[in-house]
Amino acid sequence: MSGTDGDRPPPPLRSPRQELADSTAHGEVYLRRLRHAQLQLSLLALVAFGAVFGVLPLALYLLPRLDHVHLLGVPLAIWIMLVPLWPLFIAIGWLYARRADALDAAFRDLVQK
């Protein structure tokens, strides 16, 4: 998630907070790194979501045999649409929010050092 050591700016003489407040080049590097880390996290969550939910319509379309699998008298495909996706949405959302807040907190620590 965080940048490599290579693109870390030299040890600042002024505090990161000052650099940010004056929007100097150094300040922008700090902020860009946060933005990129957040975007990477969002895209990762999107990929996780797309890998399950995005593929589902195609999978159900290509596997018509699923229609004959019934659970408690209701086709499995309908169960799949009604039940397991909601916990998936919530889990991805919750994990994402936790991680995004952690990135913000790390940034706050860096700036307030």
Next chain:
Amino acid sequence: MISLAAISAVTVGTLGLGAWGVRFVRTTSDLLVASRSVTAWWNAAAISGEYLSAASFLGIAGLELQLGASALWQSLGFTAGYLALLLFVAAPLRRFGSYTIPDFAEARLRSPRLRPLASAIVMLIGGFYLLPQLKGAGLALQVVTGSPYWVGVVVVAAIVSVNVAIGGMRGITYVQAFQFWVKVFAISVPACVLLIHFGGLPGRAALFGQQLPRAPARGLTVKLPGSQAVQFPAAARITVNGRPLAVAAGAHRTLPGGVPIHLPAGTVVPVADGTIAQTGAHWSRPVGGTHESSPLLVYSLLVATFLGTMGLPHILVRFYTNPDGHAARRTTVRVLSLLGLFYAFPAVYGALGRALTPQLYMTGQTDTVVLTLPKAAWPGTIGTLLSALTAAGAFAAFLSTSSGLLVSLAGTISYDVWPRLRREPPSGVSVRRWRFRIAALGAMVIPALLALLARSIDISILVGWAFAIAASTFCPMFLLGVWWTGLTARGAAAGMLLGASIATAAIFTGLALADAQTSTVGALLAQPALISVPAAFAVMIGVSLWDPVKIDAGAEMLALHAPEGLGLRLAEDELAARPEIASSKPG
């Protein structure tokens, strides 16, 4: 009568709470104080309450009855939209501090000239979204009281616009949260009671097997509201107003309205023109059962709902009752779980309706299944009470969503459009308040007239268009504006114009060529997001790269992404002092 009493109770309760709440908010606190005392769960309930519209309450079950299980993608898409909002825009937009979409467009891209375009798109989306709410109101009052369709449209349009104009229901958090729980109660209780009453789903052969919906053992007597062209999927001998009528399989007939039509037990129910008779096996296929559930259409709908939610004009402003970006994220995660709770239930009505109210296939009024099912499935007091409950919930849906939309529309008209037309400098608070009132009364007229014309179009289809336009205009502007420093005002304008044009043109072409809907092209005309969204993104990026006028977006990026509590951002009080914010703030 009980239904009418329930509807009146919800309406009066909502208006009363709104009026009381406004006084409370005005006297004791301003937005910022209020926002600190509102917990994430209350906020989430309020967001969900404003979001769950006629499309969710009536439309999904109606579409499921008509098309089959593919309608359930809609409820998944409506919820997934909040995941997209959470991942990409919730915290940055809250931090940025723009209360409306035109505010964001202007501030992020430093271009006052983007305002008129953004305002026009707000009105386009708001109008498209108001239309199905009013259509739902017309249908609901028709079912409950037997009044003509236009009565419900006019009554709800009048109540909402007068109420917004006099200042009630200005998006008060607690009122909207109350509406959410009314809706959950009203949709879940009848569904559970009916499922228990029937010991599960009746008529499985027509739901999941090889059967078409048939008249029940006691026969089926239907009075059509008007003459109706129908198709008979199988040969039938029916009685029309006492006279026998034999029809061959596949024949089309126009049945008269207002007279009893009797279908003997076991007769395959004819379907209104425009509906396709499906066996249970086809009906229950989530993808590919008919052309209307082709994978292309399903994906296009999912793209529209996934990306369109963030661009709906009445959603963004609700996020300002969150005190900071962190709270905005927490609230959105809770919205996901509250919506999941609600969307478990509409599916039950579609399935029960197919088995127990097959006459809706004849009348073509599949959108009313949530309202008619309880009474028809369980004649007697309990069924009547349950129907009254769903009617009350439906009205809660119309009132909350259309009020939220109308506040956004009237705000845009009174603040952005009106002064521009008069070419005058910003005016005082009292003038703006009057303009807001007049705009609230006026903005309802066009959607109401269109609702009278759009009677035959399904609620879900209409809402799908609003989402498609939002996904092809504001969504790319938000995503690129929040995450890419290279977006320019010209790029955003070009992309939004193109996205709105493609989406609108496709929708109207699809309407004009009603027959084309059986093909792939027809599917994309009905739900153009799969084309219009990538086109809008491509043009936005392309024009921004070409545009020689670059913006140094450093300050904007700081406002969007720097966490609170570092003393880096514009003070909250300073933001609240800006007049355009004071006029549109939620409580």
